Amino acid sequence: VKRHHHKHNLKHRYEFLESLGKGTYGKVKKAKERSGRLVAVKSIRKEKIKDEQDLVHIRREIEIMSSLCHPHIITIYEFENKDKIVIVMEYASQGDLYDYICDKKNLSEYEARHFFRQIVSAVHYCHQNGIVHRDLKLENILLDGNGNFQIADFGLSNLYHSDEYLQTFCGSPLYASPEIVNGRPYRGPVDTWSLGVLLYTLVHGTMPFDGLNHKILVQQISTGNYRKPSKPSACGLIRWMLMVNPERRATIEEVAGHW
Known part of the structure; x- marks a missing residue:
């Protein structure tokens, strides 16, 4: 390019x-x-x-x-x-993942797995190249004419080294990790948390944190208190990705090899 x-x-x-x-x-x-x-x-x-x-x-x-x-x-x-x-x-002719899920209501596990793997492969590639996205959400994932998803909008992304911490508060609250909502320094695992929110939404058709107001949302995220899913699909991986402690949270490499 x-x-x-x-x-x-x-x-x-x-x-x-x-x-x-x-x-x-x-x-x-x-x-x-x-x-x-x-x-x-x-x-x-x-x-x-x-x-x-x-x-x-x-x-x-x-x-x-x-x-x-x-x-x-x-x-x-x-x-x-x-x-x-x-x-x-x-040009992504089919809109974004938010609209896609709203239209389809329930994705099959095969479809959810297929799309999630595409998104994870892109984030894994970013991390391998020292880039953290920091704003992964349904609206920033676009669907092309061939039925494949692509990540867009790198406006909040930044370069980082695996041994360095970033400080800027950014991203969308519903997808933000505990370290971001609490104003603590953070690293690449903030993207893994956002991917956990995405995976939950792909599989279960609803967001894990309801966030009736900002205070409740921060409390839910800080304690990892998300809605228990009604079906078992990917439950273990979601739990691993939504670990409050970033040191215990799944890495992008672990996610890529898991589901």
């Missing part, structure tokens, strides 16, 4: 189709390349980025995603000129 500079106008490269959404700094549009391949194009206007730290995060996300090459991670290309940063991504 290479960085391209704005030698040609984007409108000559792509036929822009419908809008896919709008973010803080710009729009995401569906587009067609000359080859006929569909892509998603995210345009970020530099003038809208007031905070220098936000620019650092955007550039870090681009740098990290551009460095990754895995069948279950969205591929990106970057274009840039003085006015804007343009990110061209693979």
Whole structure:
């Protein structure tokens, strides 16, 4: 994946189709390349980025995603000129995992296992390359036209070494580990916890922590007090991944070899 500079106008490269959404700094549009391949194009206007730290995060996300090459991670290309940063991504035509589960209600164990293995293989690859995602959730996992899931949105990801701790509070509360919700330093196992929440949801069709309010949610996460599932599928692995103590929690390597 290479960085391209704005030698040609984007409108000559792509036929822009419908809008896919709008973010803080710009729009995401569906587009067609000359080859006929569909892509998603995210345009970020530099003038809208007031905070220098936000620019650092955007550039870090681009740098990290551009460095990754895995069948279950969205591929990106970057274009840039003085006015804007343009990110061209693979187009995931079937929406996200949240919508998929809402539509299907109950996945078979085979289907849950198949999708979970795809997601785990991508996270395992990230960790092998010194990257922690920190925001794994249903909405950040997209389904392509071939029925395969791909991880997207590395906006909160960071580089890390296995012997170093990170400090930043980030991620989505329903998927956040005990060490994150309690403001403690953390390492790669925060992703394993989020994957445990994902696996529970894939298998049982509901979230493990109900979080009626933030205080109750933090209490549930801090004590590992999740809803006991109604069926036994993957119970042992889920328990291992949702260990409150990160030293006792399953590593990504252990998860990859388990289910």
